[in-house]
Every structure is written in C-alpha cells, then in structure tokens.
Amino acid sequence: MIESLFHFLSSFINGLLFVYAVAIALGYLMLAALAQSEMRRYIRKNMSVDYRVLLSSPLAPSVSLLAPAYNEGVTIIDNVKSLLSIMYNNYDVIVINDGSKDDTLDKLIRGFDLRKVPFSLDNKILTKPVRGIYKSTNRAFRKLTVVDKENGGKADALNVGLNVSDRELVACIDVDCVIESDALLKMVKPFMEEKVPVIATGGVVRIANSCVIEEGRLIEVRLPQSLIARFQVLEYMRAFLLGRMAWSRLNGLLLISGAFGLFRKDIAVRAGGYNHKTVGEDMELVVRMRRYMHTHRLKYKVSFIPDPLCWTEAPGSYSILSRQRNRWTRGTIETLQMHRKIFLNPRFGITGMLSYPYWYFFEFMAPLVEFLGLLYFGLLVAFHLVNWNFFFALLALVYCFALFFSSLALLTEELSYYKYTQKRDIFKMILTALLEPFVFHPRTVYWALRGNYDLRKGKKSWGEMTRQGFIQTKKK
Amino acid sequence: MAGLSTLYASTASVDILIEAALFLLTLALICVIILFGSRLVKSRRLADDAEVNAKLSMALQKIILIDDTTHWTESAAPQHRLVELQDIVGKSKRAQQLLVDQLVSMRKNLSGEYARKVELTYTGLRLHKHSVRKLKRGSRVQQLQAVREMAALRYLPARSLLQEYLNARYSVLRDECRLAWMQLSREDSLAFLDTMQEPLTLWMQMQILDHFSKNTHRQRPLFSRWYRHPETTVAQFALRMTAHFLQYDSVRDVVALLPVAQGDLLRAAIHTLGVLEASDFSQELMALTPAAEADPQTARVLVRVMGKIAHTEDHYEFLQQFLTFPDHAVRLEAAMVLGRHGKLSSVSARQDDASSLVAHALEPLLQS
Numbered sequence: 001m002i003e004s005l006f007h008f009l010s011s012f013i014n015g016l017l018f019v020y021a022v023a024i025a026l027g028y029l030m031l032a033a034l035a036q037s038e039m040r041r042y043i044r045k046n047m048s049v050d051y052r053v054l055l056s057s058p059l060a061p062s063v064s065l066l067a068p069a070y071n072e073g074v075t076i077i078d079n080v081k082s083l084l085s086i087m088y089n090n091y092d093v094i095v096i097n098d099g100s101k102d103d104t105l106d107k108l109i110r111g112f113d114l115r116k117v118p119f120s121l122d123n124k125i126l127t128k129p130v131r132g133i134y135k136s137t138n139r140a141f142r143k144l145t146v147v148d149k150e151n152g153g154k155a156d157a158l159n160v161g162l163n164v165s166d167r168e169l170v171a172c173i174d175v176d177c178v179i180e181s182d183a184l185l186k187m188v189k190p191f192m193e194e195k196v197p198v199i200a201t202g203g204v205v206r207i208a209n210s211c212v213i214e215e216g217r218l219i220e221v222r223l224p225q226s227l228i229a230r231f232q233v234l235e236y237m238r239a240f241l242l243g244r245m246a247w248s249r250l251n252g253l254l255l256i257s258g259a260f261g262l263f264r265k266d267i268a269v270r271a272g273g274y275n276h277k278t279v280g281e282d283m284e285l286v287v288r289m290r291r292y293m294h295t296h297r298l299k300y301k302v303s304f305i306p307d308p309l310c311w312t313e314a315p316g317s318y319s320i321l322s323r324q325r326n327r328w329t330r331g332t333i334e335t336l337q338m339h340r341k342i343f344l345n346p347r348f349g350i351t352g353m354l355s356y357p358y359w360y361f362f363e364f365m366a367p368l369v370e371f372l373g374l375l376y377f378g379l380l381v382a383f384h385l386v387n388w389n390f391f392f393a394l395l396a397l398v399y400c401f402a403l404f405f406s407s408l409a410l411l412t413e414e415l416s417y418y419k420y421t422q423k424r425d426i427f428k429m430i431l432t433a434l435l436e437p438f439v440f441h442p443r444t445v446y447w448a449l450r451g452n453y454d455l456r457k458g459k460k461s462w463g464e465m466t467r468q469g470f471i472q473t474k475k476k
Numbered sequence: 477m478a479g480l481s482t483l484y485a486s487t488a489s490v491d492i493l494i495e496a497a498l499f500l501l502t503l504a505l506i507c508v509i510i511l512f513g514s515r516l517v518k519s520r521r522l523a524d525d526a527e528v529n530a531k532l533s534m535a536l537q538k539i540i541l542i543d544d545t546t547h548w549t550e551s552a553a554p555q556h557r558l559v560e561l562q563d564i565v566g567k568s569k570r571a572q573q574l575l576v577d578q579l580v581s582m583r584k585n586l587s588g589e590y591a592r593k594v595e596l597t598y599t600g601l602r603l604h605k606h607s608v609r610k611l612k613r614g615s616r617v618q619q620l621q622a623v624r625e626m627a628a629l630r631y632l633p634a635r636s637l638l639q640e641y642l643n644a645r646y647s648v649l650r651d652e653c654r655l656a657w658m659q660l661s662r663e664d665s666l667a668f669l670d671t672m673q674e675p676l677t678l679w680m681q682m683q684i685l686d687h688f689s690k691n692t693h694r695q696r697p698l699f700s701r702w703y704r705h706p707e708t709t710v711a712q713f714a715l716r717m718t719a720h721f722l723q724y725d726s727v728r729d730v731v732a733l734l735p736v737a738q739g740d741l742l743r744a745a746i747h748t749l750g751v752l753e754a755s756d757f758s759q760e761l762m763a764l765t766p767a768a769e770a771d772p773q774t775a776r777v778l779v780r781v782m783g784k785i786a787h788t789e790d791h792y793e794f795l796q797q798f799l800t801f802p803d804h805a806v807r808l809e810a811a812m813v814l815g816r817h818g819k820l821s822s823v824s825a826r827q828d829d830a831s832s833l834v835a836h837a838l839e840p841l842l843q844s
Contacts, residue, residue: 044617045648048624050584057682058720117842118835120811122804135841166805193679393493400500407507414511418518426511 010385017373024362025401032408034246039306039416042245051185054192055089061168061191063091063184063262066161067175068154073102075216077111079175082216084143088184092143094161095175099128099151108146113138125159125273128152133164154258155274155281162265162273171262172282174312178208178218179260183309187262190303199289200263201303202256204240206419207233208311218311223425228321230432231440232314237409241306241416248304252355254290256302258282260310267292267300278338279460280331287339287351294348308417322447329367329451330459336360367448399437406433521570528571531564532578540582540593558600565601576603580628598629611637620652627656635660642668655683666697675709684713685720700726703733708741715744719751731757734764742767743777750781758785762794772803779806783813792819799830811837 054060065083069076076095083093097105108114114134121130127149134146149160158172169191173179183203191198209229212220224230247253256263261282271292274281286302293300315321336359343360345352380386410429413419420429539557565571576598583594598604610622623641626634634656641653658665666684669676688696700723702714715733718726731754733745746764749757761782768775779798786792796819798810807829814820815837836842 044620047617047620053682053686057685059678059682059685059716061678115841117839118832119839119842120804120808120829120832120836122808124804137841189679191678192682193677195675195677389487389490390493393490393497396497397493397500400497400504404500404504404507407504407511411507411511411514414514418515423515423519426515430508 010380013376017369017376020361020369021398024366027358027362028242028405031246032242032405034249035242036412038245038249039241039412041249042306043416046186046189049189051087051182051189054185054188055087057089060088060090061188063088063169063171063188064161064165064167064265065091065093065171065173065184066096066158066165067093067173068096068098068157068161069100069104069175070098070151070154070157071100071102071104072175073100073104073107075176076104076107078216080108080112080144082178083173083175084141085181085217086179086184087181088188090167091184092145092165092167094145094147094164096147096149096157096160098149098153098157105146105148109134112136112141112144112146114144114146119164121163124163124269127156127159127163130160153276155276155278158281159273159276162269165265168265169262170265170268171260172258173261173310174259176313177205177259178211178213178216178311180218180307180309180311183260183307184262186305186307186309187260190301190305191262191264194301194303196299196301198264198303199267199293199300200256200261200286201305202244202253202261203305203307203309204417205236205257205259205310205312206308207236207314209314209316211311221419221421223420223422223428224314226316227432227435227439228318229314229316230428231436232321234406234409234429234432234436235440237413238405241412242405242409244304245306247355248302250350250354251301252350252358253302253304254287254351254355254359255283256286256304257310259312261286263289275338278331278334279327280335283331284335284338287335287342287356290351291339291342291348294342294351306416308419318443322443322450325444325447326451326454329448330455332359332364333452333455336364367445368452370445371449402437402441403433406436525570525574528564528568528574529578532561532571532575535560535564536578536582536597539597540586540590558597561597561601569606572603572606575601576606576625576629579603580625583628583630595630599631604629604631604634607631608634608637611641616646616649619649623649623652623656627652627659630660632660651677651680655680655687658684659687663695664697669702669705669710672705672707672710675707676713677709681709681713681716685717688717688721696721696723698726699723700729703729708739711741712744715741715748719748722752724752727752727754727757730754731760734760738767739771739774743774746774746777746781750777750784753785755785755787758782758788758791761785762790765794765797768798772801772806775801775803775806776809779809779813783809783816786813786817792817795819799833804829807833808836812843 065086067080067083072079080093080095095108097108113136115137116132117135119133121133129150131148131150134148136142136144145164147160147164149157161172162170169188171184171187187201187203190201207224207229208218209224209226210222211218212222224233244253244255258281263285267289268285271285271289273285275284275288278284290300290302315324336356339356342348342352343356348356377386407430410426410433414426420426535557539561561575565575579594579598583591586594604626607622607625610618611626614622619641623638625631626638638653638657638660641649642657644650644653654668657668661667696717699714699717699721702710703726705711705714715730717723718730727749730745730748730752734742737745742764746761749761761778764774764778768778775798779795782791782795786795792814795810795814798806799814801807801810811820811833815834820834820837
C-alpha cells in the first residue's frame with residue numbers, strides 16, 4: 001500500500017517537474033526565436049536612419065530627463081554634465097536630490113550657479129515635501145532644474161520629477177549610469193514612427209565595469225575583468241537581447257529597466273506615477289500603465305530597442321549582488337501581487353494572458369521549483385532511489401541547454417551590436433558561459449529564495465549598494 | 477520500497493536524453509563557430525573596407541571637390557575620372573556598394589554644382605543599375621537600401637519604378653518609397669497624401685518637413701489642401717506645415733476649421749493661428765471657450781495663442797478668466813502670458829495659489 005502510494009506520488013512529482021521543465025525550455029526557445037526576428041526587423045528598419053533629422057526638427061517631442069540623486073556628491077557634477085550634453089534638441093534635465101545626507105546639493109548649487117526660484121508646483125502625484133527648486137543663473141545650464149526634497153526613496157523622487165516636468169515624454173534614469181550621447185534620439189523614434197501610440201520605450205542596459213569613462217562619457221568599451229561582472233554581462237545579454245526583444249515583438253513587455261526608460265508623461269501621471277510601496281517600482285509602473293490603457297480601452301504599445309544605450313556599474317562582489325537580486329525578487333513578487341487581478345484575465349490581452357503568467361510561472365516560481373526539485377532529489381538520494389545513469393544524462397541535457405542558450409545570446413550580440421571587439425573577449429565569454437551554470441546560477445537561485453523569505457518577513461529596504469566606481473580618466 | 481526507483485528509466489530514455497544533450501551541444505558549437513567566423517569576416521572586411529574607402533574617398537574628392545573647372549553634363553561626365561573610380565571598384569559588388577555609400581554620404585553634405593557632380597558620378601558609372609537590380613530582386617534590406625540610394629542621389633527615372641511600391645505591403649518599404657517619390661518629384665510631390673488611408677506618423681512628417689526645409693527651391697504645396705483630409709493625422713500635418721512655412725494665405729481656411737475641428741486637430745488649428753499671428757480672428761478664437769473649458773489641453777493652447785495676439789482689454793479679460801481654471805497647467809500658462817503683458821498684479825488675489833502663480837510667472841529664470 002505504502003509502496004504504491006509512494007510510487008504514485010513520485011510519478012506525479014516526476015511528471016509535474018518534467019512538464020514544468022519542458023514548458024520553461026520551450027518558452028525560452030520561442031522567445032529566442034521571436035527575438036531574432038524582431039532584432040532583424042529593427043536593424044533592417046534603422047539601418048541607414050539619419051538621426052540628424054530628428055536632432056534639428058521642430059516636430060521632435062519634448063523630453064525631461066528625471067535623475068534622482070541620493071548621496072551622489074562624489075560624481076554628481078560629472079554625471080549631470082554628461083546628461084546636459086546628450087544629443088537632443090528639445091529636452092531638459094531635472095535632478096531630484098532625495099534628501100541626500102552628503103554634499104550633493106551644495107555641489108550642484110556651486111557647480112551650476114543655482115538659485116532657488118519660486119516654482120508653482122502642481123502636486124498631481126502626492127509626494128514627500130519639496131524643500132526648494134533651483135535654476136541656474138548661467139544660460140549655459142538653462143536646461144537644468146534641481147529639486148531638493150525630503151527623503152522618500154527613488155519612486156517618490158521620480159514622482160516629484162513627474163510633477164515638475166511639463167514635457168511630453170519623461171526619461172527616468174539612474175544618475176550614476178552612463179547614457180550614450182545619441183540615446184534619446186534612438187529612444188524617441190518609436191514614439192514617432194508607430195501607428196499605434198507608444199506609451200513607453202526601454203533600451204538595452206550594459207555593464208560598464210572595466211570600461212573607460214571620461215567626465216561621465218563612455219570612452220572605451222572593455223569586457224569586465226572580474227568573473228562576477230562577466231557573469232552579469234552574459235545574463236544581461238540573455239535577458240535583453242533574447243528576452244525583452246521578444247516581449248517587445250509580442251507587445252507584452254512588463255519591465256523597462258529603472259536605469260533608463262522613456263515614458264509618455266500624461267499616461268504615467270494618469271496611471272498614478274511610481275509606487276513607493278514596492279522596491280520594484282520600474283516594473284510596477286509599466287504594469288500599471290498597461291492596466292490603465294486596458295481599463296480605458298486604449299490601443300497602445302510598449303516598445304524596446306536593442307541598441308546599447310545605457311551603461312551601468314554592476315555589483316562587483318557577491319554580497320552586494322545578493323542584495324540587488326534579493327531586491328529584484330521582492331520587487332517582482334510585490335508587483336505580481338499588486339496586479340494579481342490581471343492574471344489570466346482576457347480583458348488585459350497579452351498582458352493578462354501571456355506576460356503575467358510567464359512572469360508568475362517562469363520568473364517568480366522558477367527558483368522555488370528548482371529548490372523543491374533539489375530537496376526532492378536529496379530525498380531520492382537518501383532513499384537510494386536514484387538511477388544515476390538517468391540523472392547524469394538529464395544533468396548533461398540541462399547543462400547543454402544552458403550552454404546553447406548562452407551561445408545564442410553571444411551570437412545575437414555579435415550579429416547585432418557587437419561591443420566587445422577583442423578576439424580574446426569571445427574566449428572569455430565562452431569560458432564564462434561554461435562556468436555559469438555551476439558557479440553563478442546556484443547563487444542566483446539562493447538569492448531569489450532569500451528574497452522570497454525576506455518579503456514574507458516584511459523586509460522593505462533597498463539594501464546598501466556600494467559602488468567601486470568606473471575607471472575614470474581626465475582630459476589633459 | 478527497495479524495488480522502487482523514482483528516477484527510474486530505461487536505457488532507451490537515457491539514450492534519448494544523451495542524444496538531446498548532444499544535439500544542443502552541437503547547436504551551441506555551431507553558434508560559437510558562426511561567432512568566430514563572423515568575427516574573422518568582420519575584422520577582415522573592416523580592414524579591406526577601410527583600404528577601399530580610403531582610395532575611393534581620395535578619388536572622389538579629386539573629382540568632386542578639387543576638379544572644379546570641369547563642367548559636367550548629363551551626357552558628358554569626364555570619362556577619365558570615372559575610369560579611375562571604375563578601376564578601384566573593379567567587379568567587386570562590395571566595393572560598388574562602398575562607392576554608392578560614399579556618394580550618398582557626400583550628397584547629403586553638398587549642394588549646387590558639387591551635388592550635381594555626385595549625382596552624375598552615380599549615373600556615369602551606371603551604379604543606378606545596381607540599385608535598380610537590388611530594388612527588383614533583392615532582399616528587403618537591399619530594397620530599402622536601393623530606394624534610399626536612388627532618392628539621395630536624385631535618380632529621377634526611378635519614379636516610375638517606385639510607383640509600384642507606393643502601396644507595398646511591407647510598411648517600411650512603403651514609407652521609404654513615398655519619401656523617395658517626394659524627393660524625386662518636381663511637382664505635386666505630396667500627391668500620395670491625397671489617398672492616404674493610414675496615419676501619417678510623426679516620423680514621416682518630420683522627413684517631409686526636413687525635405688521642404690532643405691530644398692527651398694522646390695515649390696511647396698499650399699498645405700490647406702489637406703485640412704479636410706479624412707485621416708486626422710494628415711490634416712494635423714497640413715496645419716503644422718502651414719505654421720512652419722508661414723503660409724499666411726491659408727489663415728481663412730484655418731479659421732474655417734475652428735467650429736468643426738476637435739481634439740488634436742482643433743489644437744493644431746489654434747496653434748497655427750498663433751504662429752500666423754492672426755489677431756484679426758481673436759473673436760473666433762475667444763468663441764472657443766466651451767471647447768477649452770471641456771479640455772485643459774485645448775485651454776492651454778488657446779491661452780498661449782491668445783497671449784501672443786492679445787492687444788485689447790477684451791483679450792486680457794478673456795485671458796484672466798483662465799486664472800481660475802481647474803487645471804494648474806492652464807492657470808500657470810495664463811499667469812505667464814498675463815505676466816508678459818504686465819496684466820497680472822491686478823487679478824492675482826482671485827485664486828488660492830495666486831501668489832505662487834504670480835511669483836512663478838514673474839521669475840526671469842522660469843521664462844521659457
């Protein structure tokens with residue numbers, strides 16, 4: 001009796017795991033195939049676009065760059081100068097000092113000749129109090145507005161930016177990121193060329209560790225020297241080039257990276273702005289904007305472009321990376337919980353029927369299933385129930401799948417916007433792909449599990465993010 | 477229990493797994509081989525291209541920029557110069573493409589006699605045949621490339637070829653053909669707008685505007701022709717162009733739109749009247765109060781435009797009523813325009829946030 005029950009249970013669990021594994025593998029493969037087609041379409045379309053037309057046209061939409069800053073005193077001047085030199089005609093820069101405890105505001109005031117102005121602010125979105133708004137007395141910095149407010153977190157700071165801006169589009173960026181000078185031109189284009197209104201656009205974020213940066217500008221792209229950063233390079237390539245490209249094709253993109261995203265301001269405000277109750281405010285805003293459009297039966301598109309537009313410093317140690325991944329997990333779960341109403345709800349189209357379920361089953365549940373699978377495997381080992389031949393064959397299959405997927409990501413990068421031009425970089429990345437399933441992946445599963453656990457315990461903080469800084473050179 | 481094997485499996489299933497793993501490994505290896513191959517080809521091509529480009533560039537500069545005494549005609553481009561280029565290109569399709577790319581790039585930055593020489597080099601070397609072949613038989617990428625080349629290098633006979641692609645199913649090719657058609661037509665170059673049934677994207681509008689801005693010698697159509705176009709985006713575009721090129725003759729047609737237009741079209745019409753400084757029609761604009769009250773965006777545009785043309789007490793009174801408008805952006809706009817006219821202080825007490833509006837409106841650093 002017990003034997004047959006155990007037999008039934010194990011068959012059931014085996015079946016369930018098998019179905020899940022096949023579904024996730026097929027999901028990845030389909031997304032990769034779609035991404036290839038979308039990438040080709042994008043490149044074909046933009047092959048010989050002359051962005052100078054956009055640069056000089058009076059029809060170009062107006063854009064505000066919103067850059068929240070918290071304790072960024074060391075690099076704030078260079079970063080803001082870099083933002084002020086972006087190639088676009090019709091834009092302004094709004095830096096929001098989110099109650100920094102260091103000298104961020106003082107440096108801004110001195111560096112850009114700022115003076116407090118009597119700004120009549122419309123609090124369309126409720127935020128922490130604004131202490132003052134500053135404009136430069138120097139005409140060279142007339143595009144710059146600095147807002148000083150009480151500390152309320154990144155989402156709150158961005159909401160202040162939404163209140164201050166009077167432009168059509170808002171680009172929400174991390175002030176410590178390096179933005180390519182033509183990034184706005186490329187990001188704005190989808191808003192202008194689609195027949196269906198575009199409400200948001202995201203671009204590829206790349207890892208800037210080991211790259212050479214000069215006064216906030218990317219001078220030379222280099223592959224990171226540390227293995228941990230290279231793991232993240234590979235991970236970002238897979239996520240952006242094979243994942244988000246495909247979701248863009250399906251018009252089911254749920255996440256635009258908080259490091260650099262462009263949004264229709266009116267829709268972002270009408271949807272309620274950023275939610276400061278979650279640490280995944282970037283994903284939450286996109287989901288809420290989508291919900292808003294569906295609820296009001298408005299046609300829309302969330303677009304993604306594969307050009308590398310934004311370079312960010314990736315965590316350089318496992319302890320810092322664990323905090324980042326912990327936060328990402330909590331942000332994902334919080335967003336999925338907040339919008340559970342759209343789960344398999346046909347009223348929300350692709351978002352409800354495909355994107356949300358995908359995120360639920362393959363992003364949120366994957367680490368949990370993997371962990372439970374390991375427990376189950378441990379149980380089988382303990383009871384000497386493992387067919388080792390089968391186990392090793394299965395392990396080889398999973399490993400080869402991971403290897404194939406990473407190789408495909410590397411190839412996609414090579415055939416599109418290859419940035420790592422040295423031949424030895426390919427060898428290094430292949431080595432990274434070979435090691436990743438054993439060295440990096442188990443850790444990401446563990447961090448995701450910790451994220452789940454911490455969320456249940458009520459953890460809300462972002463976690464300290466210590467940055468090592470880019471390789472800075474100064475003009476002679 | 478000992479008889480159970482949860483991860484039990486026959487040799488056959490193990491074999492299947494191993495075969496599947498080997499298959500994926502092979503795919504991964506293929507990816508890596510292509511990756512290396514691509515890198516090798518790219519490196520070699522970069523070096524080769526750089527060499528050919530340098531030779532082409534030198535020869536082209538000699539022909540087009542330095543050799544300014546030579547007068548070229550359609551029938552008589554100096555053959556000895558072309559032979560030099562022909563020698564560099566040889567029979568290589570790649571070199572041919574590089575030459576066309578250089579010609580396109582040069583043409584974008586030149587005008588007058590120099591531009592004409594670039595165009596004649598293109599036809600003199602019979603490179604247009606290469607473009608025509610690509611348009612007719614090439615992949616989508618090549619078709620797009622061909623259309624752009626022929627348009628950039630003003631190959632006028634291409635018009636008859638492009639006609640069949642003006643309604644192509646592939647939207648990018650369709651749009652490119654329309655733009656090329658416009659660039660190659662001497663008259664009625666925007667005729668395709670007459671039958672346009674899909675939205676005219678802002679991107680297309682920008683390209684058209686750019687074309688007419690750069691080519692001042694070309695006759696611009698009177699854009700009022702499309703004010704009543706069934707596709708709103710075309711009508712909006714026509715209004716924008718009227719404003720941009722200051723087509724004052726169309727003012728009455730724009731005014732005639734006011735009672736019938738709505739939403740974006742109405743705002744575009746109001747904005748156009750502002751740019752054309754149509755102060756004679758202030759009454760018609762002030763009659764739009766109900767539309768403005770219903771829509772803050774319209775109210776904001778109306779206030780801005782009235783601010784531009786206001787010159788009587790009636791106008792200022794009209795603007796002052798917007799200081800109590802429910803939408804903050806409209807109140808601020810009203811305060812700003814009244815501030816510019818020096819009419820703000822007497823009415824500031826009416827609104828709760830009046831003091832902040834007044835201060836904002838009068839702050840020099842906040843004037844756009």
